[in-house]
Amino acid sequence: MALRCSCRRPWSAWPRTRPSFAKSTPSLRRQFSTQEMTPQICVVGSGPAGFYTAQHVLKHHAKAHVDIYERQPVPFGLVRFGVAPDHPEVKNVINTFTQTARSPRCAFWGNVAVGRDVTVAELREAYHAVVLSYGAEDHQTLGVQGEQLPGVLSARAFVGWYNGLPENQALAPDLSCDTAVILGQGNVALDVARILLTPVEHLERTDITKAALETLRQSQVKTVWIVGRRGPLQVAFTIKELREMIQLPGTRPLLDPADFLGLQDRIKEVPRPRKRLAELLLRTATGQPGQAEADRRARAPRAWGLRFFRSPQQVLPSPDGQRAAGVRLAVTRLEGTGEAARAVPTGDMEDLPCGLVLSSLGYRSRPIDPSVPFDPKLGIIPNTEGRVVDAPGLYCSGWVKRGPTGVIATTMTDSFLTGQTLLQDLQAGLLPSGPRSGYVAIQALLDSRGVWPVSFSDWEKLDAEEVSRGQSVGKPREKLVDPQEMLRLLGH
Amino acid sequence: MAAAGCTRLLRAVSAPLGGPARRWLLLAGSRAGAGGLPGSRGPGSSAEAGLGGGRAGARRPLSQSAPARSSSEDKVTVNFINRDGETLTAKGKVGDSLLDVVIENNLDIDGFGACEGTLACSTCHLIFEEHIYDKLQPVTDEENDMLDLAYGLTDRLLSCVAHWNLVLYFWVIDEYFVDTLTKPRPAFHTSLNQGEFD
Numbered sequence: 074m075a076l077r078c079s080c081r082r083p084w085s086a087w088p089r090t091r092p093s094f095a096k097s098t099p100s101l102r103r104q105f106s107t108q109e110m111t112p113q114i115c116v117v118g119s120g121p122a123g124f125y126t127a128q129h130v131l132k133h134h135a136k137a138h139v140d141i142y143e144r145q146p147v148p149f150g151l152v153r154f155g156v157a158p159d160h161p162e163v164k165n166v167i168n169t170f171t172q173t174a175r176s177p178r179c180a181f182w183g184n185v186a187v188g189r190d191v192t193v194a195e196l197r198e199a200y201h202a203v204v205l206s207y208g209a210e211d212h213q214t215l216g217v218q219g220e221q222l223p224g225v226l227s228a229r230a231f232v233g234w235y236n237g238l239p240e241n242q243a244l245a246p247d248l249s250c251d252t253a254v255i256l257g258q259g260n261v262a263l264d265v266a267r268i269l270l271t272p273v274e275h276l277e278r279t280d281i282t283k284a285a286l287e288t289l290r291q292s293q294v295k296t297v298w299i300v301g302r303r304g305p306l307q308v309a310f311t312i313k314e315l316r317e318m319i320q321l322p323g324t325r326p327l328l329d330p331a332d333f334l335g336l337q338d339r340i341k342e343v344p345r346p347r348k349r350l351a352e353l354l355l356r357t358a359t360g361q362p363g364q365a366e367a368d369r370r371a372r373a374p375r376a377w378g379l380r381f382f383r384s385p386q387q388v389l390p391s392p393d394g395q396r397a398a399g400v401r402l403a404v405t406r407l408e409g410t411g412e413a414a415r416a417v418p419t420g421d422m423e424d425l426p427c428g429l430v431l432s433s434l435g436y437r438s439r440p441i442d443p444s445v446p447f448d449p450k451l452g453i454i455p456n457t458e459g460r461v462v463d464a465p466g467l468y469c470s471g472w473v474k475r476g477p478t479g480v481i482a483t484t485m486t487d488s489f490l491t492g493q494t495l496l497q498d499l500q501a502g503l504l505p506s507g508p509r510s511g512y513v514a515i516q517a518l519l520d521s522r523g524v525w526p527v528s529f530s531d532w533e534k535l536d537a538e539e540v541s542r543g544q545s546v547g548k549p550r551e552k553l554v555d556p557q558e559m560l561r562l563l564g565h
Numbered sequence: 566m567a568a569a570g571c572t573r574l575l576r577a578v579s580a581p582l583g584g585p586a587r588r589w590l591l592l593a594g595s596r597a598g599a600g601g602l603p604g605s606r607g608p609g610s611s612a613e614a615g616l617g618g619g620r621a622g623a624r625r626p627l628s629q630s631a632p633a634r635s636s637s638e639d640k641v642t643v644n645f646i647n648r649d650g651e652t653l654t655a656k657g658k659v660g661d662s663l664l665d666v667v668i669e670n671n672l673d674i675d676g677f678g679a680c681e682g683t684l685a686c687s688t689c690h691l692i693f694e695e696h697i698y699d700k701l702q703p704v705t706d707e708e709n710d711m712l713d714l715a716y717g718l719t720d721r722l723l724s725c726v727a728h729w730n731l732v733l734y735f736w737v738i739d740e741y742f743v744d745t746l747t748k749p750r751p752a753f754h755t756s757l758n759q760g761e762f763d
Contacts, residue, residue: 129675162683169679313710346713480714482686485676 113511120150122206122471129492158279183527219388224397228433250428257433327378328358459491
């Protein structure tokens with residue numbers, strides 16, 4: 074019947090294709106007019122990059138349909154698995170993502186690993202455009218002898234562990250030592266230090282996992298050193314997180330004034346954010362706290378400190394060779410100034426005893442699929458303004474596009490730009506013309522491969538379950554950490 | 566008394582209205598966070614600072630001591646000019662934050678207010694004309710910490726903590742792009758026009 078209608082329409086000259094009958098298909102009439110054809114857009118990754126890109130496309134195109142694929146059974150990426158449990162306000166962006174996912178032209182499909190369950194080529198066949206927003210799931214390795222010893226962990230795995238990332242639940246970090254060393258001086262390093270040192274009662278009402286809470290309750294860690302190769306002017310963390318450390322209850326800061334000699338003069342001309350950060354470090358290292366603060370510090374049972382100009386050369390084993398017992402550090406000096414300053418060894422060495430080593434040197438993206446270009450040196454997908462090089466119709470946004478740095482707002486801006494680029498290309502006729510089947514085609518493939526996608530309303534059931542479990546223990550949620558359990562709860 | 570909706574060209578006025586400064590009313594229109602997260606503010610909550618996550622409240626304290634106005638008719642017209650030069654007009658109640666105005670009027674500014682008014686991002690930041698800063702309470706460390714992440718820093722305020730006082734005239738420039746690595750983007754321009762008082 075619908076076919077007959079379309080025959081009478083003035084634009085029946087357009088080639089007819091076999092209509093798809095999925096319930097989300099727009100009316101056939103629309104499919105036969107390029108004017109009103111629904112662009113089918115695919116986004117891979119449901120963290121901030123994926124959702125903000127989807128949001129932009131949906132907002133600025135009245136017809137486009139966006140499908141968001143996610144490897145985990147649950148959405149939101151690092152907002153759920155990266156942001157620290159004691160930073161719940163940062164997770165408020167989940168509300169806007171939820172609105173997007175619920176919109177009629179958007180669908181979320183979790184538990185689908187692109188590159189394994191479905192290839193990028195198959196996605197490009199089914200959609201007019203594919204946006205890769207899958208972030209950075211690897212960590213930058215230390216590359217030193219002793220890295221394999223028990224007691225050496227990546228900060229990324231530790232964060233995944235306390236945040237309920239399924240693949241890190243078996244981590245079982247040993248917190249029976251009194252000193253931990255974190256290598257790297259970014260916000261992740263501060264997050265890890267803060268979670269290790271925060272009085273555990275402050276974590277009890279957060280969404281930290283039950284297992285992590287119990288392990289931290291037993292922790293013997295009293296001192297955490299956060300070690301960087303360069304100096305105070307090159308720290309990668311931001312001031313808000315530093316301020317939080319300085320004010321951390323039950324702890325005192327350990328900074329060596331010698332690291333700050335001459336800093337006052339060097340910061341005169343630096344941009345404001347760097348200047349304020351350096352000034353706060355300087356004040357903390359060399360200033361006299363008021364009496365109340367001095368008392369608080371004197372009483373504090375735990376401590377954290379920053380060590381500068383130290384580059385890790387080796388993880389030292391315990392006498393029986395069974396575990397990490399320290400880090401051998403090369404003393405460095407700086408060549409050059411500012412962000413571009415390089416650390417060069419002086420020849421001196423220093424050993425720092427500890428029982429736990431956490432490497433926090435940055436994240437790294439992985440290539441998702443052999444058909445997608447990848448720059449192993451930079452760890453990103455080669456692109457120009459979000460258009461993947463030599464791959465028309467393929468885009469990227471977020472960390473896999475620019476590298477794994479920046480906060481949510483940075484990724485938001487970047488994702489809007491990719492969305493804009495995509496829509497410009499659509500407008501300019503640079504994307505494949507003619508209708509595409511979108512999810513209908515992919516669903517058939519997944520079905521034949523025994524993959525069971527989790528819809529957004531499925532997630533909302535899991536969400537309700539987490540919130541309900543959390544309520545009985547005074548937490549905003551008790552996270553589900555076992556994908557098998559999640560699928561069982563959904564009837565599989 | 567206030568005639569809501571009466572607007573005036575900002576440029577024509579360079580000094581604030583005389584007379585005693587008005588006291589802020591209870592903060593209305595706070596943003597709800599996701600179901601019961603600690604520190605999230607429910608709709609219609611009171612003047613409690615209520616910023617999330619246990620952070621020190623960054624609401625600016627009021628120093629004026631004029632008698633409180635209780636009229637719910639006190640509305641101020643705000644004009645936002647977007648990067649395409651279009652004007653987005655909205656009204657807000659005395660005591661609302663400028664973030665509330667954007668959100669409650671559904672103003673078309675992509676990505677504005679990502680953290681929903683909890684001082685955890687910088688997507689709502691505003692720039693004021695020089696003389697306006699003299700009228701406002703000093704900016705807090707916490708606010709400045711978030712502003713440090715915003716692009717092209719000058720003297721700015723985060724609108725999640727900025728209020729306006731009915732006696733003040735603002736020319737507010739809202740520039741929300743937070744990308745510190747790229748070149749300047751056109752700013753959003755916001756103008757706050759006063760109703761008429763006394």
